[in-house]
Amino acid sequence: MSSLRILVGVKRVVDSAVKVRVNKALTGVETTNVKHSMNPFDEIAVEEAVRLREKHGKLVSEIIAVSCGPTKATETLRTALAMGADRAIHVKTDSALEPLSVAKLLSKVAAEEKPDLVILGKQAIDDDANQTGQMLAGLLGWPQATFASKVTVDGGALEVVREVDGGLETVKAELPAVVTTDLRLNEPRYASLPNIMKAKKKPLKTVSPADLGVEVAPRLQTIKVTEPPKRQGGKIVESVDELLSKLRTEANVL
Amino acid sequence: MLGAIRARSQFARPLLLRLYHKPARNAQFKKLTSSDMEFFKRVLPAETILATPAVGGTSDPVELEGFNADWLNKYRGDSQVVLRPKTTAEVSQILKYCNENKIAVVPQGGNTGLVGGSVPVHDEVVLSLRNMNKVRSFDDISGIVTCDAGCVLEELDNYVGERGYTMPLDLGAKGSCQIGGNVATNAGGIRFLRYGTLHGSVLGLEVVLPDGTILDNLSTLRKDNTGYDLKQLFIGSEGSLGVITGVSITTPQRPSAVNVAVLGVPSYAAVQDAFRLARRRCGEVLSAFEFWDQSCMGAVLHHQQLKSPLASEFPFYVLVETSGSNKDHDDEKLGSLLEELMESGTVEDGALAQDEQQIRRMWMMREGIPESLGKTGATYKYDISIPIPVLYDIVGDIAGKLKTAGLYQSSADPVKIVCGYGHIGDGNLHLNVVADKFQNRVTEVFEPYVYEWVASHRGSISAEHGVGLMKRDYLGYSKPKEMIDYMRRIKAMFDPNGILNPYKVL
Structure with a gap:
């Protein structure tokens, strides 16, 4: 294979350290005035793309970051550019996006950009859907390797070590393919100042779902979002007998 | 978090040597007898007293270790009794009795001090405030919180944080240190640049004097020019004038936008240049400007298992933080500062945190230094x-x-x-x-x-x-004789028998 083009999907989500709260209308979590960052699994995806280039040099001809969402998604794209992506595509929409919509948008972008490898986070930490990568592979008719903890590219072949319940599973696939990242794949780098400055000058193209010919209106309706019940405070018991009795009568576990 | 780590590792290393000058026990102080213990038992609930067999109690001396030694394991006393009252009235009764019987007392908060001020020198009774840990009131409009002295700083910060405010001070030991101890030692820390000294943010104190008098000055007024501002005397008095039992403190709005960058700087002169420019460009949103050298960085990266945010090593590192209410506004200010610093060569490399986790890691590089050096x-x-x-x-x-x-x-x-x-x-x-x-x-x-x-x-x-035991003999290097003399007079007025935190400060 003479060159490798990598497309990386990144999503702007509520920062993982923020304690989310349900909004007053009970339609979702509160997002106004809340810190947003790049989805951590997507950071790992960008990092992996950059590491592939560091390993293979000129073989990786281009790393393209793509994000679907409102205007602010450009901030997330700038982060990806600062981490090492070469250019960015912003699919701009204020509509709520379901995984299938995102997969369709990404498949259209892929059709245009013709990447050899698409790397996505295994899931976004806001909706935890874990569907986009799989759906995208289905739409494109490409092989998929999900939950990657190690990615190796050798010529036109891809080898991915996956984290599965029973341990590690190694799969091989032909490129082009879709990979989704798991937590232990790598530790993303910091965005350095020189790279942040360079990122400002890197090209960022904006397109709309209509440009890509994708209808993104949600198919699902969220009826209600509520917080889990508050945890009851612990109790200190005086004796083993009391503990046993409480386990029987209150906790109902014995 | 650091506090918890400290608490666990407190006595792991037998590094202790008698290196500091340990003053001789003042023979005027009474040695505890069974009748003293009887009194304490009458005043306090049994579970709030730790007493070793030496004074007729049943506690294993090991249980008193954490009260007798500081976390650096440098200073160590030999107290046989720890009292942990739950109310101001109990503190008052204890102090009155100790004063009348000339029993020496060391007030103790989270015991995170660094100058041996919070541990006994000899057999002083340890008066721990840790059971006084309730928030008494919070005013949602002014952001003024009134609480017991034993509230842990981090818990207080979480409490006011849920209400949209932040404590005006923050330091590495926040998970263990108590607000009463912070006030008594006039703690500084990493928010000092932005929110200033506790002399400004503490609005009122409740203090028990050695004779049992309760000075109730728990004011929640920002302005109050009625006579001498006595509470200021207790801020930084290191427990030598009275025991702080309650604190009211004004808390600023919690900033909704926080940015942190770590910079690699080629020289100390450049650190100063960067600071000057940071003040000029970031003005009111600049909330911290910390620096450390490569030796610190080496220790902290090793012990905290962190990765440097920069590609290479530098003689100096700077952490700059902005806090404000408008992210776009702060981003722009910090962005132009960082660009200017890079372009002028004042800073040779740097990294800007992209998410909250990176912010925490960068702060760990600064806040983890004392602990990392301690492990070395x-x-x-x-x-x-x-x-x-x-x-x-x-x-x-x-x-x-x-x-x-x-x-x-x-x-x-x-x-x-x-x-x-x-x-x-x-x-x-x-x-x-x-x-x-x-x-x-x-x-x-x-x-x-x-x-x-x-x-x-x-x-x-x-x-x-603070001064504590460590710097008592060196006070003269920073204060003229006349001032020390007047400090002594003030001490004698509040504590004529000298029972409070003896051998320290003066």
Whole structure:
């Protein structure tokens, strides 16, 4: 294979350290005035793309970051550019996006950009859907390797070590393919100042779902979002007998 | 978090040597008898008393370890009794009795101090405030919180944080230190640059005097010019005038937008340039400007298992933080500062945190320094205020003296690290010397030299750590005789029998 083009999907989500709260209308979590960052699994995806280039040099001809969402998604794209992506595509929409919509948008972008490898986070930490990568592979008719903890590219072949319940599973696939990242794949780098400055000058193209010919209106309706019940405070018991009795009568576990 | 780690590792290392000057026990203080214990038992619930068999109790002396030794394991007392009252009235009864019977008392908060101020020297009764840990009231409009002295700083910050506010002080020991101790020692920390001293943010105190008098000055007024402002005397008095039992403190709005960058800086002169420019460009949103040297960075990356945000090593690192209410506005200000710093070459490399986790990691690189040095060996700590231009000179100076003395040349030598870090904006340097153990041949190289050096620059021998036992004999390097004399008079007025935190401060 003479060159490798990598497309990386990144999503702007509520920062993982923020304690989310349900909004007053009970339609979702509160997002106004809340810190947003790049989805951590997507950071790992960008990092992996950059590491592939560091390993293979000129073989990786281009790393393209793509994000679907409102205007602010450009901030997330700038982060990806600062981490090492070469250019960015912003699919701009204020509509709520379901995984299938995102997969369709990404498949259209892929059709245009013709990447050899698409790397996505295994899931976004806001909706935890874990569907986009799989759906995208289905739409494109490409092989998929999900939950990657190690990615190796050798010529036109891809080898991915996956984290599965029973341990590690190694799969091989032909490129082009879709990979989704798991937590232990790598530790993303910091965005350095020189790279942040360079990122400002890197090209960022904006397109709309209509440009890509994708209808993104949600198919699902969220009826209600509520917080889990508050945890009851612990109790200190005086004796083993009391503990046993409480386990029987209150906790109902014995 | 640091606090919890400290609490666990507190007694792991047998580094203790009697290196500090331990004053002889004052024979005027009464030794505890069974009748004293009877009184304590009458006043306090049984579970709030720890007493060893030596005074007729049943507690294993091990249970008192955490009250007798400081977390650096440098200072150690021999108290047989720990009292942990739950109410101000109980504190009052205890102090009144101890005063009448000339029983020495050491008030203790989270015991995270660095100058031996919070642990007994001999057999003083430890009066721990940890059971007084309730928030008494919070005013959602003014952001003023009134609470017991034993509230842990981090828990208070979480409490006001849920209500949209933030504590005006923050320090590495926040998970263990208590607000009463913070006030009693006039703690500084990393928010000082933005929110200033506790002399400004503490609005009122409830203090129990040695004779049992409760000075109720728990004001929640921002303005109150009615006579002498007595509470100011207790802020920074290190438990030598009275026992703080309640605090009211004004808390600023919690910033909704926080940015943190770590910068690699080629020289100390450039650190100063960067600070000057940061103030000019970021103005009111600048909330921290911390610096540390490569020796600190090496220790912290190793012990905290962190990865440097920068591609290479630099003589100095700077952490700059902005906090504000409008992210776009702050981003723009910080962005233009960082660009200017890079383009002018003042800063050679840097990284800007992209998410909250990176912000925490970057702060860990600064806040994790004391703990990381502590894990490397016995740490001599000097906390000095000197004019910013000469602030760092002392580090090279001391390193040179140690090398000349043949103590800091090869890995076999006793001194492992000589380093400096601190709050550049406040003119406050933490000079640390890490040795394999505390030992006189090392100590005498820089004591009292450090103090003489500070005095020659009209600096302070204790910027934020206080005097305690460690610096009592060196107070004269920072304060003229007349002032110390008046301090003594004030001490005698509040505590004529000298029972409160004896052997310390003065």
